[in-house]
Amino acid sequence: MELDFINWLNANLPRSPLLRVGIGDDAAVLAWQNNAEIVITTDTVTEGVDFLLDQVDPKLVGQKALGVNLSDLAAMAAEPVAVVVSLVLPRNGSGKRNALHLAQEIYLGMMPLAERFGCIIAGGDTNTWDGRLVISITALGRMSPRGPLTRGGAKPGDALLVTGHLGGSILGRHFHVEPRIREALLLHERYELHAGMDISDGLALDASRLAKASRCGVALRLDSIPISPDAIKLAATTCRTSIDHALSDGEDFELLLAAPAIVAEQILADQPLDIPLTRIGTFVEQTGLWQIDQQGSTKPLPPTGYEH
């Protein structure tokens, strides 16, 4: 449905020259007065889908709600400036917490993360209702002098790079989103990157989206994918392999980047980040998602992941 809806929006929403990057990327880029530009994104988390309020500290829910938005700014290599927060609270709160206490805990979870990235919580809207908790955040970022890092610029031959380790975030990491802001800003400033996004719905699905937006395909070297210890732990209790978890669990909030092969080699030699950066594939002419084995033979890889 998500793809159908994005296509429908692209066909039906009026275009504006002020909208430099529109529907379908991790964030929009809007021309503002005095030649300023605004990178803007909105992301919502809901009880029952993104968290279970009776099983988690509401501070972590607040932290996640903010983290996923900052991760979208990181995906554009934009620097966070401010957010506004809309809370829809269960009228009677949750467990022993009344609605006011619940709202405070959510904000207390957001505040340290906002502070770490110098991001202002500029205001919001707080409502109660008979339903479950919804947190909707809109984040505004300052654009990098090199312009936004979009999904559409990868070229066949480019390397596909990823930060960190993937899979098994459901064991708890999905609450502790580490938006890769500093990493994105540093890489985008120092190296020639062609495209980027964050992994929210699973490596396989998101890599296929990155390739699609760039009108090419991408082939993954499965044996090179950095698998999280959580994916291995999870695989021990599921009927699935750890690589399968790394490919399709999602909520990793790591960066997925396209860079010319020679640039990627330099980045990997430099390893300029405090976290690992790994080459996991190559963009190819043939559209779609592919896997390459150690012998170099290629076959289709299903773009599994979380579909909204």
Place this chain on the structure above:
Amino acid sequence: MELDFINWLNANLPRSPLLRVGIGDDAAVLAWQNNAEIVITTDTVTEGVDFLLDQVDPKLVGQKALGVNLSDLAAMAAEPVAVVVSLVLPRNGSGKRNALHLAQEIYLGMMPLAERFGCIIAGGDTNTWDGRLVISITALGRMSPRGPLTRGGAKPGDALLVTGHLGGSILGRHFHVEPRIREALLLHERYELHAGMDISDGLALDASRLAKASRCGVALRLDSIPISPDAIKLAATTCRTSIDHALSDGEDFELLLAAPAIVAEQILADQPLDIPLTRIGTFVEQTGLWQIDQQGSTKPLPPTGYEH
């Protein structure tokens, strides 16, 4: 709870010199790069509180969700530029509409209103869940060269003015929000206004908030309040008077303005709008909400309205 929470936010959120107007006004004002400024607001509507999805065309729900946000920009005398939209849709849609169709109808309801005010729909986030419909919109506006119209500037002796007619919006007018953007821009540009806001929770409650933010009180002339035909119609079926409906129904989305008495006289003589503009009271030293009768005697008026 809303007031407690706003007080808590003001005490606990870190301050930033970039946040020119913060929590507690109709919108925030954020300093941006190149001396630009952004007026930003977020407002959420929820099924069961703001609308009943089985009793209304979803286009009207979309129109209302956008309208209330544009009305918040009007309250600051800011010009709408762009919005982002977050939808949380019931997984199975509503009635005969599936979730995709429902999302499309909501956007189709927003688009004509956005177009009328030259406002870009810049993107959004669309999710489904097992709960009821939530629409959360964030609107960005350009600040007037005269600066923002805030709640805090009314002075004792100022006149209280209101646009349009009040009360009974529940009969249907609350879906057809007419954000008073053009009216606010024109008045703020042409006359010296001290303060302003929009009426969302009821004249009595909102007038008391305007006075409180300005650290003074306000006395209403009940016989001068422009009563909507809807309030009269509604009063015929309730045990309440039409003036009571005009005072406390809310969702009028009319402008409530403070202007020096002599300026107010000029505005009323000019009647520069296509809609009525009426003087309904006077700001006074003594904090609180008051009513003045035709004999000039003053007594307290309860600040009734919709508490979130």
